[in-house]
Amino acid sequence: MIPFAALLLLWISIWLLVPLLIARNKLARQSWLGEPVTFVFGPETVQIASASVSSEIHWSVVREVRETRSLFLLYYGAQSAAMIPKRFFASAAGIQAWKELIQARIKCSPIAVRGMAARCC
Numbered sequence: 001m002i003p004f005a006a007l008l009l010l011w012i013s014i015w016l017l018v019p020l021l022i023a024r025n026k027l028a029r030q031s032w033l034g035e036p037v038t039f040v041f042g043p044e045t046v047q048i049a050s051a052s053v054s055s056e057i058h059w060s061v062v063r064e065v066r067e068t069r070s071l072f073l074l075y076y077g078a079q080s081a082a083m084i085p086k087r088f089f090a091s092a093a094g095i096q097a098w099k100e101l102i103q104a105r106i107k108c109s110p111i112a113v114r115g116m117a118a119r120c121c
Helices: 002-029 092-105 115-120
Strands: 038-041 045-049 054-058 064-067 071-075 081-085
Touching: none
Parallel strands: none
Antiparallel strands: 038 045, 045 054, 064 071, 071 081
């Protein structure tokens, strides 16, 4: 009975640790993820830039905006989202002005707070 329990524990540990180690390894190879990022919200696009990477998202492709406790997610694909940390904004008034810009620029439902993760993150 004890060898079976030990093997079961080893099997569960492997299934939990291997994905974590793979994700940590991938993250370590993507050094650009730790670089400071700037956001520019224009009338037609959102421009995101760092020292190594830059991108531009047109407001017309944004499908949904979700809000969590610490960030906003701009969904422009089925499972693709741009993350905008709330610390980017100087004050609550800045966040409110940004929310008004979002409602004026995109043609989708209002900013959503959905699920347990949205309330915790």
